[in-house]
Amino acid sequence: MKTQADAGGLFAPERVAVVGATDREGSIGRAIVENLADFDGDVVAVNPGRESVLGYDCYPDLGEAPAVDLAVVVVPPSIVVDAVRDAGKAGVNNVVVITAGFSETGGEGAERERDLVDVAEEYDLNLVGPNSLGVLSTPTGLNATFGPSNALPGNLSFMSQSGAFITAVLDWANDQGIGFKDVASLGNKAVLGETDFMRAWGDDPDTNVILGYLEGIDDGREFIDAAREVTDETPAVVVKSGRTEAGAQAASSHTGTIAGSEAAYEAGFQQAGVVRAENVQELFDFARALDGLPMPDSENVAVVTNAGGPGVMATDAVGDSRLSMASFEDDTLDELRGSMPDEANVYNPVDVIGDADLDRFRSALDTVLADDNVGCALVLSAPTAVIDYEELGEVVVDLQAKHDKPVVTCLMGGERTDRAADVLRAAGIPNYFDPARAIGSLDALAVQREVQSREYEAPTDFDVDRDAAREILEDAADRGATRLGVEAMELLDAYGIPTPDGEVVDDPADARWVANDIDGDVVMKIVSPDILHKSDIGGVKVGVSDEEVADAYEDLVTRAKNYQPDATILGVQVQEMVDVDAGTETILGMNRDPQFGPLLLFGLGGIFVEILEDTSVRVAPVSDREAGEMIDELDSAPLLRGARGRDPADEDAITESVQRLSQLVTDFPAILELDVNPLLATSDGATALDVRLTIDPEEL
Amino acid sequence: MKTQADAGGLFAPERVAVVGATDREGSIGRAIVENLADFDGDVVAVNPGRESVLGYDCYPDLGEAPAVDLAVVVVPPSIVVDAVRDAGKAGVNNVVVITAGFSETGGEGAERERDLVDVAEEYDLNLVGPNSLGVLSTPTGLNATFGPSNALPGNLSFMSQSGAFITAVLDWANDQGIGFKDVASLGNKAVLGETDFMRAWGDDPDTNVILGYLEGIDDGREFIDAAREVTDETPAVVVKSGRTEAGAQAASSHTGTIAGSEAAYEAGFQQAGVVRAENVQELFDFARALDGLPMPDSENVAVVTNAGGPGVMATDAVGDSRLSMASFEDDTLDELRGSMPDEANVYNPVDVIGDADLDRFRSALDTVLADDNVGCALVLSAPTAVIDYEELGEVVVDLQAKHDKPVVTCLMGGERTDRAADVLRAAGIPNYFDPARAIGSLDALAVQREVQSREYEAPTDFDVDRDAAREILEDAADRGATRLGVEAMELLDAYGIPTPDGEVVDDPADARWVANDIDGDVVMKIVSPDILHKSDIGGVKVGVSDEEVADAYEDLVTRAKNYQPDATILGVQVQEMVDVDAGTETILGMNRDPQFGPLLLFGLGGIFVEILEDTSVRVAPVSDREAGEMIDELDSAPLLRGARGRDPADEDAITESVQRLSQLVTDFPAILELDVNPLLATSDGATALDVRLTIDPEEL
Structure with a gap:
């Protein structure tokens, strides 16, 4: 996919070629030629079998036609790739592929679509489709669609992943007196997608409001970055369908879109500054208000x-x-x-x-x-x-x-x-x-x-020890570990997320040294990637005094070996005792969404996350403001703010931990999932008491 | 207000009199006469100053007119009461008072409205208004309104507390092809109100759907009872405005309606089987679907x-x-x-x-x-x-x-x-x-x-000791108490709501007797209506052994007297120790809504009620099914159902307590507010550990 395609050029061609133009009644090739009747520029037909089509000059191929800015391709699927290559060779920049029978049909079609993308990249083409209804732009009377209606002029620009929805909307909008600047049927989004049109219309002085019907977003992070620059001036209203579980299933069978999680879209649109409409009525109600x-x-x-x-x-x-x-x-x-x-x-x-x-x-x-x-x-x-x-x-x-x-x-x-x-x-x-x-x-x-x-502040760049973090992850990868537990607490240390005093040690003497450095008794836990439920096998000892530390070490290791003789034992964690009743247990987590990448999750621990589902989500990296919003959004936020006689938690410490985790997971795509549970929030700080993560060594 | 008025008779008169009919241009009296032009029955005018009005015979008063079934009164406010009395004397059953200037203007107008109600009662009149746009019924072409539009025929019957909304709806509905059977502008609802029209249209074979725009309901319980019989066959869709705090304020200044609580309406409509619409669009979308x-x-x-x-x-x-x-x-x-x-x-x-x-x-x-x-x-x-x-x-x-x-x-x-x-x-x-x-x-x-x-089961009639309950309340009233605490635990006992073993005693020897009868140590609390925060003054002792009971008694009384020398001390409660950690603390409460009467509230204790506002509400009395729904509705219900390794609570015990409380507060209107907090829900029961209530001795 092109990263900085210029979708805008599609809407202001001077000469349009219809490749596959025909005068056969009922054909799509004819419908497009007919719809171009009011176009202010030139129209040429390309079809080796004809000399003219509906009065337009017809050429056997684009190479023989006069120079063209936009080629609309309606030839059969098997020759689409060739036709597009011809366009590239002929110096055409903008191509709309109407023809269906590509990735939406799977198998052979998907292969054809990959070839199409290769050709588009080779010739640096702004390509819409395949499987598109076409594009239109009212200022020049360009209607390069095969839909039954043209649009009234206006200042709304509308992209849709459903061509049928465009035909329905245009028919209805004409009746309602609602006009458009540009309309694009995205089709399979093989090359140009929502982000490209968002950028193009953000730069277009004649577009007052950007409208979208989307079933999925291909690169969520890129979309957020592009959209937030646009929406700072130009409103964007989007219906994202497949919001519900049932809807997501339906969307998937409709276009093969992988929906991604609704939580990710909700967070992503919020961060992108996109106004989200729940249904068609809201889409146009909001658009009209924002336009006028x-x-x-x-x-x-x-x-x-x-x-x-x-x-x-x-x-x-x-x-x-x-x-x-x-x-x-x-x-x-x-x-x-x-x-x-x-x-x-x-x-x-x-x-x-x-x-x-x-x-x-x-x-x-x-x-x-x-x-x-x-x-x-x-x-x-x-x-x-x-x-x-x-x-x-x-x-x-x-x-x-x-x-x-x-x-x-x-x-x-x-x-x-x-x-x-x-x-x-x-x-x-x-x-x-x-x-x-x-x-x-x-x-x-x-x-x-x-x-x-909004002021879009950049995420804070904390002074962290990235090398140390990399080393921890690489060590884990070297020993073949993909799931890490407390042995990765140092990963948090490296990124400045407070953890209790303590270390993972691998002999009893070191354990004593560590315990001596810690005020009061300590907690000791066996550290083994093979033992998930440490407490169940007696792998955790609390309130261990300095004198007992060495014996406790041996005992923990013995228990672990008895339980599972072949377990890899990395050592024993010796950690400061923390009074969890002195604060509120929160959860700070991350997983990776297929569209949006790293998603941060924050919520109060236990029932709040598990039963009441009271959590907030943002796409990483997050700014200080966004981290603060994650607390604000929780129904249970008052419990962090002094409700019921509690001490108010140190919110700055929480938001700093959120941002430091955000930086960590952004720096290391190898971290697939990570949970700090609990992050103990107290009146003077936030401390990560435990961590679990999953890594993909391939990404290191 | 009439309890069993027959609003239905209003819509099928054979002869209608317009009292205050006139041909003066722009007058309401003329508009009504004109709107009656298509009426299938007879129309007569009543006006002492004219012999005929727009071609209709005109009589000086109703007594001289031929027998009339419906009188529409548009005379000036000062003579409305006389005109209605004349109608009563002349044997007219149905009266619509169009004239405004009654309770909606306060002061003198409110007094006039009281007189109007007296006359209506004296003559047993079905009276709509005052301050009504009128009524219409399409089968006979009756349009006894002064609105600018007539209705298309149909099977929706529509009542509205806003006359202006009727004019807007009719104009719009004509355009949409939506027809009506009957329409009634309720005006000030001095006599006939929403419940009467609900009943009338429930009995009307030509009404398929009942629609309402309501700003308040006068007698919520009566409405529920009437509506649930109706809605079992005939759907009713209602927009209740003043849903939000801002809206309730606006409604109050619009019609002087006391809105009552939104929670009460939500519960009341649910129990009545009324389909609630949030806005005008839903009102008619739902109505059309239910009609057709x-x-x-x-x-x-x-x-x-x-x-x-x-x-x-x-x-x-x-x-x-x-x-x-x-x-x-x-x-x-x-x-x-x-x-x-x-x-x-x-x-x-x-x-x-x-x-x-x-x-x-x-x-x-x-x-x-x-x-x-x-x-x-x-x-x-x-x-x-x-x-x-x-x-x-x-x-x-x-x-x-x-x-x-x-x-x-x-x-x-x-x-x-x-x-x-x-x-x-x-x-x-x-x-x-x-x-x-x-x-x-x-x-x-x-x-x-x-x-x-739904099967509308009657509330269970539990075998309770009503006399004992009355005695407790009367004793409290006799000593001038309006707020009761643990001394009222016996009220719960009388209605079969389990409480811990124990009693309130007023001497140390009795305290020992009670403690001896209880297994293990006891809790002792000072009982005084003047001491609200017992713990703060050392007025609660836990883990008191049998030997310590007498001393503890004296100590509690001494502390109370030191704290507040003139406090009324009713004695000391000696109660079984209950392990609250063995169950889940819930809250079972009641207060009285001005429209709906006793409202029951159930929720999990502490943050669930106070911070998360996770509660369910029903109008008492409730059936077993309704009590069960109160648990089902809670987001936190899983915590009562074995989530996170807890023992599932005994839901039957909870719903029985809900129903027994429902019976108690229904039997005794003197109980204004009552909170059982906590009701401890365990795997084998539900126990009320504390109670507070407020009573109105006047209601005993």
Whole structure:
């Protein structure tokens, strides 16, 4: 796969060739040629069997055609690779392969797809597909798809892993008056994928919002890095399907996508600044709001309504969202009182009551939008004899422009809302029947506002002993170990994650030396990769005094050998006694997701992780802010923060441990899984009491 | 309020009088007369100043008019009570008071409303309002509202606490082709309320689904009892607004409704069998599905699609719901394989692929609907050249009728879906663009299926010592106590909730007697309503041997007196030592909700209730099934069920304690709040270790 492909070039060709163009009725080759009728540039056909196709000049191959910027390939699967090679030879940069019958069919098709990738790499091609519906771009009238609908012009750019979904969306969007800048059907993503289009549209001044329907992401880390740069300015809204277990199974059988874990996607999109939509309705509700409305200054909503009941519904929706109902300044309340009858309610939601005419609505909305406490507004109206919706729509458009704050509307009703909705739509303002959807749109703005306000700090580069860590891992690899236990505590030491005093020793005298250096009694544990449950065989001794250490050493080794004569015994760990009751046991873990790489997990130990599943996840490496969010997200966070008379834990110490582990697992892809369990969080630190990890020596 | 008002009579009058009828332009009195133009029965006007109104005969008062079944009152607020009295005297049974200016305005208006209630009671009137938009009923063309729209005929009956919401809904529903049987604007609910309409529509053969927009429920227990009888046959879907804190505040300032707690509503609707909608969209999505579709036999969904991506989205939506993806029988798979091309996917979601024609769709849907594992189905289609949506709609209608299983559709697209949607709508089948909404509709059917499958068992009537309980409460009341502690353990004993051996005694000799009867050492606690934190003043002694009991008694009393010389000391509790580590501490509590009465709460103790808010709530009295659900609902339930190597708790003992407490608080409204904390759940029982309660002596 290309790492820095320029997907943007696909959408602004001057001359397009349809390779496999034909005038055969019902064929895809014909459908594409027909769809190119409105293209502002040149169209040429390539087909050795024809001299012209539907009026376009036809050439036997691309080498004989005039220079082309985009080749759309619709030839049979067996000759696709050759056709694409011809394109490469002819100096074409951008190729869309419509033809299906590649990796999605397995076996031979998958092999063909590998060949296709090789050719694309050889000629440095920006290749979409195979198995794509095509691409379109409205500014030049380019419709290089075989879909039944063209798109209206607009500023949404949309990528989809399902071509059928594009056909459905375009048909519907035309009806709704929703327009697009570019549309790309990703197909099998053999070369160009979601990250490439994210970058391209992030650089495109005509794309206001990036939309995606994705079933999987190929390289999660690359996606996060690219997307967070883009979303800092351009909102991206994505439906990731296969969210649920059932859905992931369905996605896998649909495109052969390996879904990766939902937790990884959730974390990855969060870190990438992508606004996640749960379903199609949210995808377009959010997109329209982000396209048409200015960013709010705050999350405080004002609701102006002529109907109390719907006002309450809107307030409930605010309560369900991250938004708050704005509290008005005294001046605002005074002004509202002055301009409205006594029965009106001047507090938020403002009820201008059923007999409100246009002036009263205008005055109330103007007043609340002028209030510095108000970040955005919802105008709600039930049909009454005194309100003309079209006029009310115009008032909303005017006042939104005047105050430059986002306003959405619920002008409730049937046909009578149509003309008002047109007026509002032209100004980028969505109108809904359901107050909950309107508030949901404002909520999406609040998410994007938070994304744009983030400072993306680089992960801290701690001063660690990477060589020591490498040595520990290599030693383990040398002895053929793939699962490591307490003998790897020094790995944590090397990365500055606090561990109790102590060492793994391999003779009784050393054990005494170590114990002497430790205040008070010690804990001693047999260290053997072959003995997983040490306590069960008497392989752990607590409260061992300095005098008892040597005997205890011998005893532990004897027990281990008795239990399993051929066990590899690495020695005995002699460790400071730690009072676990002096803190809260937490778990800090890592595993590798096939798409996103190292995933960090944090949670309180025991039932919190196992029964209540109260954990937080981030893709490593994490910044200090992201590590802090991992604590914030836990339902059980109050238990680390002094609830029920506990001492508050040292959160800085926890987040530092999280970041140091993040650095460790980023530095060493050989670490496949790692659990610090428990990481004991106390009021003045965080200490790793035990560790287990799995390594892949091949990756060292 | 009338307890068994017959709201049904309102909707089938033969002659309607408009009291306050007028032909003055823009007046409500005129709007109502105009809206009655299509009424099949007679209309008379009542207005002393006119001889006829808009062609209807006009009478000076109801006494002089011919006999009337329904009087719609629109006179000024000051003369409403007189007008209603006249109606009562004239033998009119049903009255709708449109006029506003009653309790919603407070003060004088509230007084006027009380007078109105008195008159309604005196004449046994079925009175809607005041402050109502009116009522309508489509079978007779009755539109006794002043709203701008009439309703299409249908089988939904709709009550709303917001008149404006009715005007918005009717306007919108006409556009959507959604029809109604009856509509009632509840207004201030001075006499008839939600429970009355629930009953009336439950008895109405023409009402298929009851819809409600409610901001509060006046008598929760009565509502539950009425609704559960109704919902066993007729589905009821309710939006209760004021769900959130912000929303509850807004509702309160809108109609003066005291919202009651959201937890109470959640429990109450669940127990009543009401399908709860979160927003307007769900209200009508659920209503349409419940109106038009047969009940499914199971919660297993089959999805048939020509588009993989939307199929995955639908599968995700199934994963989010209580539904499951159906697993097909082998015969079904064989048949699908036989009728579809190799590239099709015969597993659920069935992908008939993009080139599927009508026959392939028909065959696939027919096959999966015939499978006994399939309870319901979704047909999904993206627009293609080979599928005509109208024809596909007809196929769905036919096959749904043939198999009598609920089918919903997502024929995705814009205008091209319109005619198909009409065909489907006529057969009661909803069509959506978004697969998530389609699955949401099937989910509502699954909720209703569960409601209808419930056996409403009466709460168990345990053999308890009610007299003893009364005596304990009366003793407390006699000494002026409102807050009781361990001295009330006997209250639990009286209702058969196990407590440790022990007694409250008031001299050292008795203390010895009690201790002698108890095996092993005892716990002793000072008993005083004035000392809340006994431990803090040394008011608790654990591990007291028989020999030490008398001295301990004196010591406890001395400490208490030193701490607070004027404290009332009721004695000392001498109790068996209980090992709390031998079980799991749970909390069993009760408080009284203003609308629903006694609410029971159950959860695991400590952080589970306080930090994680993992509790379950039911309105008392509860049946055995409902008590069991209270355990099932807890996220922490596994901790009672043997997770992490614990002994499973005796759930029967817990549910019995829940039910016995339920009986206690139902028998004694004087108990305002009660907490058994902890109720120690062990493998062979549940024991109340401590109790606190608050009583209202007035209620005894």
